[in-house]
Structure formats: C-alpha cells, structure tokens
Amino acid sequence: MQPDQHSRPTGRTKSRRLPRAVRERQILDAAVEVFAERGFHPASMDEISETAGISKPMIYAYLGSKDELFLECLRREAARLIDAIGEAVDPELGPDEQLWRGLQQFFAYVNEHRTSWAVLHRQASSQGEPFSQELATFRSRAMGLISTLLARATVDSQTPMTSEQLEPFASALVGACESLIDWWIEHPEHTADGMAMRVMNLTWMGFGDLIAGRTWSPAEPS
Amino acid sequence: MQPDQHSRPTGRTKSRRLPRAVRERQILDAAVEVFAERGFHPASMDEISETAGISKPMIYAYLGSKDELFLECLRREAARLIDAIGEAVDPELGPDEQLWRGLQQFFAYVNEHRTSWAVLHRQASSQGEPFSQELATFRSRAMGLISTLLARATVDSQTPMTSEQLEPFASALVGACESLIDWWIEHPEHTADGMAMRVMNLTWMGFGDLIAGRTWSPAEPS
Amino acid sequence: MQPDQHSRPTGRTKSRRLPRAVRERQILDAAVEVFAERGFHPASMDEISETAGISKPMIYAYLGSKDELFLECLRREAARLIDAIGEAVDPELGPDEQLWRGLQQFFAYVNEHRTSWAVLHRQASSQGEPFSQELATFRSRAMGLISTLLARATVDSQTPMTSEQLEPFASALVGACESLIDWWIEHPEHTADGMAMRVMNLTWMGFGDLIAGRTWSPAEPS
Amino acid sequence: MQPDQHSRPTGRTKSRRLPRAVRERQILDAAVEVFAERGFHPASMDEISETAGISKPMIYAYLGSKDELFLECLRREAARLIDAIGEAVDPELGPDEQLWRGLQQFFAYVNEHRTSWAVLHRQASSQGEPFSQELATFRSRAMGLISTLLARATVDSQTPMTSEQLEPFASALVGACESLIDWWIEHPEHTADGMAMRVMNLTWMGFGDLIAGRTWSPAEPS
DNA sequence: TATGAATGAGCGTTCATTCAT
DNA sequence: GATGAATGAACGCTCATTCAT
Known part of the structure; x- marks a missing residue:
C-alpha cells in the first residue's frame, strides 16, 4: 500500500545500532516535545515513537511504561x-x-x-x-x-x-x-x-x- | 466521601423522577468531585454517572459532552x-x-x-x-x-x-x-x-x- | 433552562386530545419524512417524535416499535x-x-x-x-x-x-x-x-x- | 459459513503474525461477508473482527474507520x-x-x-x-x-x-x-x-x- | 390521555502494552 | 538489538424503549 515510505529523512541509513545513551536522549527529547504539546494523557506512545524515530518496543525496553517515561522527562x-x-x-x-x-x-x-x-x-x-x-x-x-x-x-x-x-x-x-x-x-x-x-x-x-x-x-x- | 452533604431526602426509597434542575445539580456535584479526584482525562463518564446516582444518558441529555460538562463545572x-x-x-x-x-x-x-x-x-x-x-x-x-x-x-x-x-x-x-x-x-x-x-x-x-x-x-x- | 419553548407554532394551543386516527397520520407523516431523509437506521425515534410534535411514548402506544412503525409507513x-x-x-x-x-x-x-x-x-x-x-x-x-x-x-x-x-x-x-x-x-x-x-x-x-x-x-x- | 473458502494454511496452529497485505485481504473478505448479511448499520465492527479472526485495532490500523472500510469493500x-x-x-x-x-x-x-x-x-x-x-x-x-x-x-x-x-x-x-x-x-x-x-x-x-x-x-x- | 424523566445495552474508536520474528 | 504485528480493555457517546406522573 505505501511501498516506499521507509528511510529516515536524515541521511543516516537505517540509523540502527546506536549506543543506549543516545537512544535514551532521542526518546526523552521526543517525549518532552510531545508531552508539552499535547499534555500527558492525550500524548500517545505512538506519536512519541514516531517523533523519536524509534519503535515503541525500544521505548518500553529503555524507559519502561508511559508513567516512567514521563517521570524521567x-x-x-x-x-x-x-x-x-x-x-x-x-x-x-x-x-x-x-x-x-x-x-x-x-x-x-x-x-x-x-x-x-x-x-x-x-x-x-x-x-x-x-x-x-x-x-x-x-x-x-x-x-x-x-x-x-x-x-x-x-x-x-x-x-x-x-x-x-x-x-x-x-x-x-x-x-x-x-x-x-x-x-x-x-x-x-x-x-x-x-x-x-x-x-x-x-x-x-x-x-x-x-x-x-x-x-x-x-x-x-x- | 462528604458524609452530610445533602442527605437523600427519602431515605433512598427509589426517589426517582426528579425535576431537571435537581438532576443537573446532582450531576455537576458528582462531576466536580470526580474531576477533582482523578483529573480530567482519567475521570470517566461512567464513574461520574455512578457517583451521581444517575445513568449516563441523562448526563448527555442535560449537560452535553464530557467537555461541556467540565466547562459547566x-x-x-x-x-x-x-x-x-x-x-x-x-x-x-x-x-x-x-x-x-x-x-x-x-x-x-x-x-x-x-x-x-x-x-x-x-x-x-x-x-x-x-x-x-x-x-x-x-x-x-x-x-x-x-x-x-x-x-x-x-x-x-x-x-x-x-x-x-x-x-x-x-x-x-x-x-x-x-x-x-x-x-x-x-x-x-x-x-x-x-x-x-x-x-x-x-x-x-x-x-x-x-x-x-x-x-x-x-x-x-x- | 429553556423556559418558554412550548406551544406548537400552529396556533393549536396544547393540541391535546385529538382522535387516534389523526395522531396516527401525524406520526406516519413525520416518520416517512424522517426515514426518507436519514435512512432507516440513522433515523431516530427522537427526531420522528419531534417532527411529529408528539411525544415518544405516544408513538409506541399507537404504532409499536420502530420496526413496526417503518412497516406501517x-x-x-x-x-x-x-x-x-x-x-x-x-x-x-x-x-x-x-x-x-x-x-x-x-x-x-x-x-x-x-x-x-x-x-x-x-x-x-x-x-x-x-x-x-x-x-x-x-x-x-x-x-x-x-x-x-x-x-x-x-x-x-x-x-x-x-x-x-x-x-x-x-x-x-x-x-x-x-x-x-x-x-x-x-x-x-x-x-x-x-x-x-x-x-x-x-x-x-x-x-x-x-x-x-x-x-x-x-x-x-x- | 463458507466452508472451503481459503483453508487456513497451517491447520489453525496459531498462524499469527501475517504480513499486512494478507491481513487486509482477510479483513475485506470478512467485511464484505458481514455487510452483505446484516447491512451497513447493523453490521458491527466486533462481528467483522470476529469473522476475520483479527482484533479490532488491526482493522482500524489497516483500513481506517467503518466508513472507510465499507468504501474499500x-x-x-x-x-x-x-x-x-x-x-x-x-x-x-x-x-x-x-x-x-x-x-x-x-x-x-x-x-x-x-x-x-x-x-x-x-x-x-x-x-x-x-x-x-x-x-x-x-x-x-x-x-x-x-x-x-x-x-x-x-x-x-x-x-x-x-x-x-x-x-x-x-x-x-x-x-x-x-x-x-x-x-x-x-x-x-x-x-x-x-x-x-x-x-x-x-x-x-x-x-x-x-x-x-x-x-x-x-x-x-x- | 400524554409526557418528561430515565436507562440497559451496545457501538465505533483508541491506547498502552507485548509478542514473534 | 530492533520492529511490524497484534490485542485486551476501556472510553465517549447514542438509541430504542419504558416508567412514573
């Protein structure tokens, strides 16, 4: 259906295999942005993961639940x-x-x-x-x-x-x-x-x- | 929660079929209570209706949507x-x-x-x-x-x-x-x-x- | 809340106590109109009763359920x-x-x-x-x-x-x-x-x- | 209902995790079946999801709302x-x-x-x-x-x-x-x-x- | 007779969370 | 390590229908 929508805009091809600290920063940056714009409840983990350019399971692996993520922010x-x-x-x-x-x-x-x-x-x-x-x-x-x-x-x-x-x-x-x-x-x-x-x-x-x-x-x- | 607030007039004997104004007050009272305790988003219309002792459809009939209800509060x-x-x-x-x-x-x-x-x-x-x-x-x-x-x-x-x-x-x-x-x-x-x-x-x-x-x-x- | 919205536009004050046949015609007219405009399912008994200027319990008393009403139409x-x-x-x-x-x-x-x-x-x-x-x-x-x-x-x-x-x-x-x-x-x-x-x-x-x-x-x- | 339609490939052994295109076909097949049997409004997303053997959220993720699903059918x-x-x-x-x-x-x-x-x-x-x-x-x-x-x-x-x-x-x-x-x-x-x-x-x-x-x-x- | 008041039941939709790969 | 695929559970809202007056 949407065949060619992969590949992040930033040249990094695939952007995989980054050290954990970097990933966590990306996630927190995105989370702060989305929480600020939408508020805690209306902010969806989907939007945060999209904004961060990182899949949801990674967020859960690194920062835990939505509550814990917000606390960390x-x-x-x-x-x-x-x-x-x-x-x-x-x-x-x-x-x-x-x-x-x-x-x-x-x-x-x-x-x-x-x-x-x-x-x-x-x-x-x-x-x-x-x-x-x-x-x-x-x-x-x-x-x-x-x-x-x-x-x-x-x-x-x-x-x-x-x-x-x-x-x-x-x-x-x-x-x-x-x-x-x-x-x-x-x-x-x-x-x-x-x-x-x-x-x-x-x-x-x-x-x-x-x-x-x-x-x-x-x-x-x- | 607030024990002596209004004291059900007829000792809980199916005091149904009240005029609109009374129901609206009951609903608003319950809504304020629930919104205060849970916050806007976590507050559910179900809990408000239970707290008010009134079914959900009446809330919608009298006060409109959740947003409108909150505004009215x-x-x-x-x-x-x-x-x-x-x-x-x-x-x-x-x-x-x-x-x-x-x-x-x-x-x-x-x-x-x-x-x-x-x-x-x-x-x-x-x-x-x-x-x-x-x-x-x-x-x-x-x-x-x-x-x-x-x-x-x-x-x-x-x-x-x-x-x-x-x-x-x-x-x-x-x-x-x-x-x-x-x-x-x-x-x-x-x-x-x-x-x-x-x-x-x-x-x-x-x-x-x-x-x-x-x-x-x-x-x-x- | 809406104090003075009673009294039908047509001069008939209160319009009560009409013979059954007339009531049924009013209801059917309204039902045909609403069913035609909205379709069967989206048509609500509320709208039909408002269009007919007759309360819902009367509709049920005279014509039965929504299905029966539609059949009669x-x-x-x-x-x-x-x-x-x-x-x-x-x-x-x-x-x-x-x-x-x-x-x-x-x-x-x-x-x-x-x-x-x-x-x-x-x-x-x-x-x-x-x-x-x-x-x-x-x-x-x-x-x-x-x-x-x-x-x-x-x-x-x-x-x-x-x-x-x-x-x-x-x-x-x-x-x-x-x-x-x-x-x-x-x-x-x-x-x-x-x-x-x-x-x-x-x-x-x-x-x-x-x-x-x-x-x-x-x-x-x- | 239709006994020999596609014949579940793996004899019903939890054949989960299928690619998107396959799921979309399953969903559309089920939707056509249910819409045909019940009609648009009486058809419930629950029944469609059960018929398709897929949970509702996937339907929404892949095909959008009920209206869009019907249009796609x-x-x-x-x-x-x-x-x-x-x-x-x-x-x-x-x-x-x-x-x-x-x-x-x-x-x-x-x-x-x-x-x-x-x-x-x-x-x-x-x-x-x-x-x-x-x-x-x-x-x-x-x-x-x-x-x-x-x-x-x-x-x-x-x-x-x-x-x-x-x-x-x-x-x-x-x-x-x-x-x-x-x-x-x-x-x-x-x-x-x-x-x-x-x-x-x-x-x-x-x-x-x-x-x-x-x-x-x-x-x-x- | 006639109706405002009332509700059980259900629907479309969404979301945080987790598998299986 | 990383992700597309998947879901249980809940929520806001509406409707046909009936009760009590």
Whole structure:
C-alpha cells in the first residue's frame, strides 16, 4: 500500500545500532516535545515513537511504561532548570542581589525552554500522585534554596527567622513566578529581566512600598 | 466521601423522577468531585454517572459532552468563588484592608471547598484550549478586581500607576496564593487567616521589610 | 433552562386530545419524512417524535416499535402508489396504451412524492427480512398487474404466454423504472412523460428497433 | 459459513503474525461477508473482527474507520465485477452479441458472488452520501460501456444517437438486471444464461416483438 | 390521555502494552 | 538489538424503549 515510505529523512541509513545513551536522549527529547504539546494523557506512545524515530518496543525496553517515561522527562528537565539557576547565584552577594540573579536566570531559562517548562510545571502538577510527588521534590529544592537564603539574611536582625518559617514565603514566590509566566506568554513584548524585576518589586518591596512610589532596582553596574 | 452533604431526602426509597434542575445539580456535584479526584482525562463518564446516582444518558441529555460538562463545572465553581470573595470586600476601607478581607475570604473558601478548587485551578489549567480559555476568563476577572483596587490606591501618590501596569502584579499575587495553597495542604495545621496573613506580609510588605522585622497586621478589631 | 419553548407554532394551543386516527397520520407523516431523509437506521425515534410534535411514548402506544412503525409507513405509501397507478389504467385500451398510462402515472406520482418513494424503495430494500418481505409483497402486486396485462395481450398470438412466464419481464420492467428514476434525479429537466416514453421505447420496442430508428409513440390525442 | 473458502494454511496452529497485505485481504473478505448479511448499520465492527479472526485495532490500523472500510469493500468488489464483464466483451462482434456476452458474464459473476453483489448494490445504494457517490461512479462506468456500445451501433442508421442520449436507456438496462436478480433469487432453478436471455428479449426485442412471438437468440454456435 | 424523566445495552474508536520474528 | 504485528480493555457517546406522573 505505501511501498516506499521507509528511510529516515536524515541521511543516516537505517540509523540502527546506536549506543543506549543516545537512544535514551532521542526518546526523552521526543517525549518532552510531545508531552508539552499535547499534555500527558492525550500524548500517545505512538506519536512519541514516531517523533523519536524509534519503535515503541525500544521505548518500553529503555524507559519502561508511559508513567516512567514521563517521570524521567520530569527529572531531567527539573535538573536542568535547577542547575541553570544554581550557577547564576553568587553567595558573596547580598540577599536581594542573589534573589535578583536567580530570578533573572529563571526567566531567561524559561524563555528559552518553553516546552520543558510546560512539561515540568503544568502537566506534572495536574496529573495524579506519582508526578505531583516528583514535582514537589523539585519545588522543595528550589524553595529550600530561597528560604535558606532569606534565613541567612535575617540572622543579624532583631527577629531572626528559621528557614522553616520562611518556607511558605518561598512557595508563594515560586507560585508568583509561575503565574507571571502565564501573563508573560500573553505579553511577550517584555524582557526576561523585566519580568524578574517585577517579581523583585512585588516580593522584595511589596505593594506598600510600590504604592508609596518606592521601587527596587539592581545595584550599580552588575 | 462528604458524609452530610445533602442527605437523600427519602431515605433512598427509589426517589426517582426528579425535576431537571435537581438532576443537573446532582450531576455537576458528582462531576466536580470526580474531576477533582482523578483529573480530567482519567475521570470517566461512567464513574461520574455512578457517583451521581444517575445513568449516563441523562448526563448527555442535560449537560452535553464530557467537555461541556467540565466547562459547566468550571463556570459554576468559578462563579461561586468570585461571589464569595466579592461579598467580603468593602469599598469604604483602605486598600490594604480590602486586600486583606479578600484574601481572608479566598482562603476560607478554598479551605471549605478543596475539590472545587482542584477542578477549577489545577485541572483546567493543564487541559487544552477550551478550558484554559475559560480559566483565563475567570482569572482575569479576579486580577481585574485586584489591579483596580491597587490603581485607586496610587492615585494620590507621586507615581500613580494604571490598572494595566498593575496587572502583572495581580497575576503574581494570584499565583502566590495558588502556590501557597499547595504548601498549606501539606501543613494543614495553619488557619485560613494565617495563610492570608502570609500573603499580606509577602505582597504588601515584601521581603525587604520582613527581613528588617517589619510585618503587616490588620487594623484594630474588625 | 429553556423556559418558554412550548406551544406548537400552529396556533393549536396544547393540541391535546385529538382522535387516534389523526395522531396516527401525524406520526406516519413525520416518520416517512424522517426515514426518507436519514435512512432507516440513522433515523431516530427522537427526531420522528419531534417532527411529529408528539411525544415518544405516544408513538409506541399507537404504532409499536420502530420496526413496526417503518412497516406501517411502507404499507401506507405502497398502497397510495398502487392506487394512483390502478386508477390510471383503462382495461378497454390496447396493451401498449395501458402500459403507457400506467407508466405515465407512475412517474407523475414519483415526481410528486419523492420522499415517499425514497422510503418505499431504497430504504426498504436494503434493510433485513421484515421489510424486504413487505416490499416484495408490494412489488409482486405491481408485477402481477403488468404480467396479467401482457398475458392477455398474447392470448391471440401464435405463442401465448402465461402470466407466470411473463413475471420476470415485469420484474425487469419495474427495475428499469426504479433505475431510471435515479437517472432522472440527476437530470431533472426531463418531464414525467418523457421518462415514461423512454421506458416504452426500451421495453416495448427494444434496442433492436431503436437502433433501426423505430420508436414508440402514444396513440392519437389521448 | 463458507466452508472451503481459503483453508487456513497451517491447520489453525496459531498462524499469527501475517504480513499486512494478507491481513487486509482477510479483513475485506470478512467485511464484505458481514455487510452483505446484516447491512451497513447493523453490521458491527466486533462481528467483522470476529469473522476475520483479527482484533479490532488491526482493522482500524489497516483500513481506517467503518466508513472507510465499507468504501474499500465497495471499490474492490466493483472493480472485480467490472473486470469480469470487460474481459467477456469482444469489440469485433455485433452490438447485440456484445451485449449478450456482457450480460452472460454479469449474471454468471453475480451467481457466484452473491454476497459481493449484495454489498455492492443494495447496501451502498441505501446509505448516505459517501457511499452512493462511490456506487454512482461504478454505475456510470458500466453505463458508459453500454451506451457507447449502442451509440456505435446507430452510427450507420438513419437516426444516429449520441451516447448521451442513450444514457438513460443504459441506466434502465442496469436497473432491469438488478431487479431480475431479485426475481432470480426466488426462482433459482433458472440458469445464468437464461437470465441473460430474458434481458436480451426485453431490451433488444421489446414487449412489442415478444407479444408478436418474435424473440432474440444468440448467433450460431458461439 | 400524554409526557418528561430515565436507562440497559451496545457501538465505533483508541491506547498502552507485548509478542514473534 | 530492533520492529511490524497484534490485542485486551476501556472510553465517549447514542438509541430504542419504558416508567412514573
């Protein structure tokens, strides 16, 4: 019926016999793409295997079930994001500058990896137990960074706060960022730095200061 | 699941042949419950019909397809939430007090209607176009309230801000609340007012003030 | 939900309490219309009841199941067609004139009652046993008329033929007419008489005569 | 049902994992059988898959939806019938002899493939647009053959007729054959050649000649 | 009498998953 | 190692039919 539809477009004839690591990367790339575009349930293993250019049995052999595949996507993308942010923060700086750098990097990363973020955040949060659990792990790592940072900043004040007390604030900060990204998608004319600045103004200064005309701005030439 | 919700009027004695409006409510109640527990796709019309105690054909006759049913759930729950919040705000008060009342009511409502909130927020945001559209409509209404409120507050300041400029801050505020709810679920020992207070401290005062030991608290006995 | 959609368009307020015969006619009219438009299986009892302006339980009370309803449609429409044709034939005339009159009337009837014909012929012939049986009954009555007519015509010839021998020819004649109607639908510019003439030319004269330029035409002014 | 149709090659020893082309043939065979026996709508994909000895998903993978499957049946059977007839006609012969051979072959084919014919004709003609369209295509090909044949025959006569003028006659001829087959089914004692002869007598000679005792018969020993 | 309300049963379709080669 | 072939199980949806009022 369809006689000559074989042979992948990319010159690789047959493309067989690749090392396992490469295959796994191909599969995960395709999976992230398809999960991001369709959502977890509507994404079919058929489409993922076609996108990856690898037959379904291979996917099952390498990554297990659809759930495990999705979890693996989650872990990889989360690690990438955390790494990107971690590299940007310099513990020598003041707390507001550290937060600022982290936010800068966060929005820059999301800007460049929209699909990753879609998989990571929106899809994972809405599916049941195994995934939201994984997402929670990632989130708590991000929140841990933030609350530790803030805790250190209060150490010398009159009312030092434990990192545990600061956890809900970190959570709220993360949520604020996630929500702002939705707004950003509909207002793409703003820059990543502009978005980070908004978060600083809201969470460092607060509406009280904003209303009074006091805003936050980064220190002299970064 | 919710033991004393409506209490079958006639002690389960074949209370069939109810008027349409009643059936529609039963169906929507069941649908919200099942969608919240399973998520949109995994929720099956069979389970919804069993939960509602009504056969599937009636669901289709009254509410249409699964998509339409979900949309209707969304609309009802969103309207309820918005109403609950709207009733709590008194335009005579100062902006921080208004925000405070709104947040109080919001967390109180969510506390009492966890399943509604799950349907409304997490499920709707992760499914495709027809639903995220509906959710956006609801969200923008909430954000409109907030940004208008803040805009009025800056009118007399040196740097008045338009409600449009304040929109991203409103979006971030909403996201912060949503995220805090996740944290709350894992720390249920806190009260709704405590949660609202945290949001006030973050968004009205900001980390800057928090670190310096300045916090927000409601006006004298309300 | 839809508060004021009652009250039939036709002034009859409520239209209740009509004699049974009238109800049955309404139902059959609607059924023929819907069966003709949709086909037997795709036609739903819901649509029939809506078209008739009568609730479904009434249909079941008066005409029985969907199958029985369709059979009743068949019987009524077949009787009408046979009657129309029977009235046109005058046993005093010659056989070709009788055939001609019958065909005239047949095409005239079909022209005016397309939906009836659709129900009668195309739908009935393709559904299973109970219906094709009914259709066969009708057909054999029509074929009986024709073959009797032809048999009488051969009585005085050298090779008289029994009406039984002529039956297959009658069947073929009926089939030719049915098929011509399909062609007619796509060439509606032709008149009913023109169609009848074609049948006469084919079945009375035959290709042999046609090719030789000999055609049939009705007797002097009818 | 048909005992000696293909004879499972390996005596039913789990002969799974067959190439696609073979499976497609099996599916189409089963589909034709079931569609013919039950009709289009009452035929269920379940029964087709059981009859074919193949699970439903394979049917969908190979042939698409129920509609597409039916269309494919139509195309295959129509092509077979047209081929069978086309092979029988010899353009060197006179027009009546050509028609005679074609009819001979037609009745012989239908005699051997009753189910095919049932699918082709009765089912396709009564279902909606996509199918009657396909049937019309097939029919017009058959009619084209006939009317061209007749047109050539009149070329040298006093009143030459275009193939377009002859189209309705061809249509009627086809309908006559179809209807005769119904009669044949109830009188199976007649031979295929006998049936073909009846058509010749009706359409080549006409009732006029028949009544007068003039009949058609094939040329000397064929 | 007349009907809105109600359902059992079934259909077309799809998908994650696994054999057999 | 790699894949085309294959399926059990389920899902969304509809329909003919009947009950209770």
